Amino acid sequence: MPDTVTLLIDPLPADADAADLASTFREVDATAPALRVGELSTQRGDGIFETIGVVDGHAQEVRPHLERLRNSAAICELPEPNLRQWEAAIAHAVERIPGVGEFALKLVLSRGVEHGPAPTAWLHVSAARDQxxxxxxxxxxxxxxxxxxxxxxxxxxxxxxxxxxxxxxxxxxxxxxxxxxxxxxxxxxxxxxxxxxxxxxxxxxxxxxxxxxxxxxxxxxxxxxxxxxxxxxxxxxxxxxxxxxxxxxxxxxxxxxxxxxxxxxxxxxxxxxxxxxxxxxxxxxxxxxxxxxxx
Missing domain, CATH: 3.20.10.10 (D-amino Acid Aminotransferase, subunit A, domain 2)
Structure with a gap:
């Protein structure tokens, strides 16, 4: 079982009710390139994020983190995130890592590629540093x-x-x-x-x-x-x-x-x-x- 998981997410509108949420994100090799050169998250830091602690297979306080992500999106004039989609992505990632130990799970929502049609979103989870x-x-x-x-x-x-x-x-x-x-x-x-x-x-x-x-x-x-x-x-x-x-x-x-x-x-x-x-x-x-x- 891997201790690092990366998901690329196709952001849904906040009110979308997709029957198969798992089809809206996909796992990619965490060591392979995943973002385009024109991505505004890397060029300008134009995006928002949350970091969630995962302890022994349990993602801590998912809803409070997602509500803060939604608040950050409103302040930054980004599309409102679909919280059900993010919850499904988080659950999928947590299922893919070991059930024992501490991990850091980061969610990112950016404005996307410059002049692009849609925002970019991803999730990355890896083993946490010993604290x-x-x-x-x-x-x-x-x-x-x-x-x-x-x-x-x-x-x-x-x-x-x-x-x-x-x-x-x-x-x-x-x-x-x-x-x-x-x-x-x-x-x-x-x-x-x-x-x-x-x-x-x-x-x-x-x-x-x-x-x-x-x-x-x-x-x-x-x-x-x-x-x-x-x-x-x-x-x-x-x-x-x-x-x-x-x-x-x-x-x-x-x-x-x-x-x-x-x-x-x-x-x-x-x-x-x-x-x-x-x-x-x-x-x-x-x-x-x-x-x-x-x-």
Whole structure:
């Protein structure tokens, strides 16, 4: 059974009700060329994506990821994706990989070939990198200026700040800058002094018995893993809030985490070169939940 699967998808209109959804996508050799030279996803990053964690044969939170894909499509003025088609493609891919282990499944919807008649879509799943060290021992983080304030998305919707686009050059540059500073990851700060998110993750802070995360806005993506973890914590009786988080609260937090679909929960042990409290027990409990099946 392969540990890498790639599907090319012929995107259906959102309201199409195809009798045989499996006929709308096909598996291709993951090592063979699959995109045309004129593809706008590679030329301009003109497209959107989602990354779904797959744990022991179960794709985590498929519907929340697809709903965020649909929201990104609306912001970017791409055709609305047919969620049933994507669900069928995801199910097919998961059936083709081993039923044990962790995998990363990426969905991509682009504007297609320049001057072309239709968007391009594909799915790729491969074995996930080992994240045990980050989960167990925590990560060092630096703060970086994102270059705009919290209201930028409202003033300038053409920046596409609320969409998960393929234009990730800035996010990758932030991770390289973090590495240059001797850290593992970064937290973006708004120019008016508020905590935003990580380049590929959501921020969670604990103050006493309250867990807080920066409120999702046009400038901050709604984190599917963060939402799932907050639902779990609330069910256990914890207080969870989404609110504006000022920069100085980072240093006052009792504990802090970056959470994402594949790495899951990584406790922060160091912020801008200064040690901060690391709750190994809570982190272990978070990941025990996040590694379980979640819909």
């Amino acid at each position: 045990s060290a980050a989960r167990e021992r925590g990560i060092r983080v630096v703060t970086l200026d994102r270059g705009y304030d919290r209201t930028a998305a409202e003033r300038a919707p053409w920046l596409l700040l609320g969409a998960k686009t393929l234009s990730y050059a800035v996010n990758m540059a932030a991770l390289r800058e973090a590495a240059r500073r001797g850290a593992d990851d970064a937290i973006f700060l708004s120019s008016d002094g508020y905590v935003m998110e990580g380049p590929t993750s959501s921020v969670i802070l604990r103050f006493g018995d309250e867990y807080a995360t920066p409120a999702a806005s046009g400038a901050i993506l709604h984190g599917t893993t963060q939402v799932s973890l907050f639902d779990h914590l609330a069910a256990q009786g914890a207080r969870v809030v989404e609110r504006d988080v000022a920069v100085d609260e980072l240093e006052r937090a009792d504990a802090a985490w970056l959470v994402s679909s594949v790495r899951l929960a990584a406790g922060i042990t160091e912020l801008d070169g200064r040690a901060i409290p690391f709750d190994a027990d809570a982190t272990r409990a978070f990941n025990a939940y996040l590694l379980g099946p979640r819909d």
